[in-house]
Every structure is written in structure tokens, then in C-alpha cells.
Ligand SMILES: NC(=O)N[C@@H](CC(=O)O)C(=O)O
């Protein structure tokens with residue numbers, strides 16, 4: 385007995401056309417794709433007017449377990465992911481304790497097997513406790529299933545330690561994923577350094593705190609041969625550096641968030657710096673940075689979209705802008721807001737190019753299954769309704785986090801069905 389997705393339109397990732405095709409899932413595999421497949425005792429899901437896409441993959445998610453279960457858990461975060469059309473998420477190691485040992489990798493896999501609603505790929509930390517002092521057992525982390533290594537949440541300040549990490553990572557073919565932030569330049573900033581931070585009298589984080597660190601790490605990647613992946617790129621010069629690295633043939637990839645593509649520091653200006661739901665790291669920047677990110681996405685410099693889903697409690701986000709924690713949630717509406725703004729409204733990106741950034745490219749860059757709906761492939765599938773319009777409604781989130789500046793925004797392109805390895809994980 386299979387699962388038959390009948391009457392939908394399958395997106396052709398090469399041509400961008402929507403083709404009326406039925407998709408049969410048997411076990412965890414897509415067994416057949418054809419014009420019309422007989423029901424034949426299969427469980428049938430009718431998909432008239434709906435669009436079939438590969439399951440989304442988010443390489444930057446904070447699931448907060450262990451240690452910060454008040455913000456999110458593997459159970460709630462993966463339910464939110466499934467609701468947003470994700471079939472795989474990679475979870476960040478800035479938990480308590482930090483995910484810095486093979487045992488911690490095992491822990492994430494075990495909890496996910498019991499309680500997860502999508503595949504979870506844990507990152508292992510680069511340094512013990514993300515303290516930037518001593519390297520972790522990178523080979524041990526890899527054997528225990530770490531998808532890559534990162535100290536996300538903080539930058540690795542020591543250049544010699546990063547050089548050693550990249551040497552080891554290169555020899556093991558483990559990607560090095562960087563939160564690029566020079567702490568000396570970022571100091572105690574809470575928003576982008578510029579005219580708005582000046583007007584509000586808030587301490588700023590210059591774009592240079594990001595780009596200078598990216599420049600260092602590109603050079604280290606060049607020397608060591610490591611695969612460098614730059615997290616949540618946000619600054620115009622950062623995009624330029626990654627573009628240059630790619631033109632030199634280096635193994636450098638990057639991701640951008642929905643908020644850095646669609647928002648700027650102007651929303652903090654408009655609310656006089658009084659709403660910490662607009663506080664994130666890297667900070668929302670100037671319009672020229674936003675446009676540089678958008679252009680980088682369009683010309684292939686930026687490989688993929690990642691949400692940087694970073695849930696915090698409402699109490700934490702009610703604190704003053706200076707002291708509230710950084711971070712936005714994103715899993716449950718990332719595709720919808722980007723589809724609406726970039727595909728529907730401005731037409732700057734065709735649907736199939738957006739879908740590649742959500743599924744195909746992360747799969748290829750990190751060598752994962754999925755990313756395409758093909759016969760014989762893994763049955764990771766997302767079905768969306770491109771017509772229905774709804775608002776981003778934090779009250780309805782499956783995530784424990786409510787912290788998003790997109791609250792109340794109208795969008796189309798909502799997930800109606802998510803299938804992970806042949807199992808329905810979300811159905812509207
Ligand atoms: N992005 C954020 O603003 N916050 C993240 C850390 C991170 O991804 O750098 C978090 O863990 O809360």
C-alpha cells in the first residue's frame with residue numbers, strides 16, 4: 385500500500401513549468417511519477433490546484449534542546465518545520481550543554497527518532513563549549529553523524545585555532561560553517577551601525593565585523609582546502625567577498641535569511657528601537673546591503689535560503705532593545721513570505737529558482753538526500769497552495785517562539801502537505 389498524490393502540478397526544476405503528474409510513494413521512496421496512476425488500493429491524497437515541490441531543507445535552525453526547552457524543543461521545532469514544508473533541518477549546537485561531543489550527536493538523533501516530525505541533522509561545535517579555546521573531536525563528531533561543524537552564535541576569534549580546525553575538517557571532508565563576527569569590532573552592539581543606530585543612540589554592529597571575518601576565513605579555506613559555508617550573510621561587502629571566492633574556484637558557499645532579503649534597519653527606526661522583536665544577529669542592515677543580498681541570491685553567489693529560526697520566550701523579547709536576546713523565528717512562513725515578495729509581487733525570481741534555494745541547493749552543497757522529486761528518490765515532498773492568502777499569525781505557530789517582525793504580514797504559498805521519507809508529517 386502506497387501513498388498516491390493525485391491531480392497536483394509537479395514543478396519542473398529545469399524548465400520551471402508546472403506539469404500535471406501523479407506521484408506514488410511506496411515505503412520511503414518515490415516509486416512512480418506518471419500522467420495518471422490508478423488508485424489501486426493506495427491511500428489517495430487529492431491535490432487539485434496544488435503544487436508539488438521537493439521537501440525544504442533548512443541548514444540553520446536553533447532547536448534549543450538540550451537546555452533551553454522553554455524556548456523550543458526538538459518536538460516543537462520539528463513540528464513547526466513540517467508545518468513550514470521542511471523535511472530536513474540542521475540544528476545549531478549553541479545549546480546547554482553545547483553539542484560538542486559524539487554523545488551529544490547521539491542524543492539529538494535519539495530524541496528526533498522518538499519525537500521528531502522531520503529529519504534533524506545536528507551540527508557539532510568547532511570548539512569545546514563554543515568557548516573558542518580548544519578544538520572538539522571533529523573526527524568523532526563526524527562519525528557520530530555531525531552534518532558539519534560550527535560555533536554558531538559566536539565567531540571563532542582565534543585565527544590559528546580556525547586554521548587548525550579547517551585543516552582537520554578538510555582532511556575529513558567536513559564543511560566548516562561560520563558565524564562570522566569579529567567581537568572586537570561588534571563590541572556590545574545591538575543593531576546595525578549607521579544612521580539609525582546614531583539617531584536612536586543605540587550601540588552599533590558594523591557590517592565590517594562580518595565581512596572582515598569572512599575575508600579571513602576565505603583565505604584560510606584557500607590555504608587548507610576546506611569547504612567553507614558562510615552563515616546568514618547580511619552585508620554588501622560580505623556578498624562581494626563570497627562572489628570573488630567563487631570566481632577563484634574556492635569551495636565557498638553561503639546562505640541568506642528571509643529577513644535579510646526583505647527587511648532593513650528602517651523598521652527599527654520606525655518603531656524608535658522599542659521592539660526587540662526586530663533584534664537579530666547579524667542585524668537588519670541598510671537598503672544597499674539588502675539589495676546586495678538579493679542580487680547575490682539572483683546571480684548564484686548565495687546558494688540557499690536558511691531561516692536562522694531562533695526562538696526566544698515572549699518575556700525575553702519584552703526586555704529593552706539593548707538587553708533582549710537576538711533572534712527571529714522563521715520556519716513556518718519563510719517560503720510564503722519569499723514566494724509572495726520575490727516571485728508573486730516583484731517577479732525578481734522564478735518559482736523554480738526559489739525552490740532550488742529552499743531544497744535542491746542545500747541538498748547538493750551538503751551532500752544530502754532529497755532536493756528533487758524524482759523516481760527512485762527519497763520521498764521528501766512538500767505540497768503548497770500558491771493561491772490562498774493568509775497572514776503570518778504567531779498565535780497559530782507550532783513553534784514555542786513568537787518572535788518575528790513578519791507578524792501580521794499577508795502572504796500566499798502556504799504548505800498544505802509535507803511528506804518526510806514517505807510519512808505524512810503535516811497536513812493542513
Ligand atoms: N541569529 C540570532 O540572532 N540568534 C541566534 C544565534 C545565531 O544564529 O547567531 C540564537 O541562537 O538565538
Ligand SMILES: [Zn+2]
Nearest residue numbers: 536537563615
Ligand atoms: Zn549565527
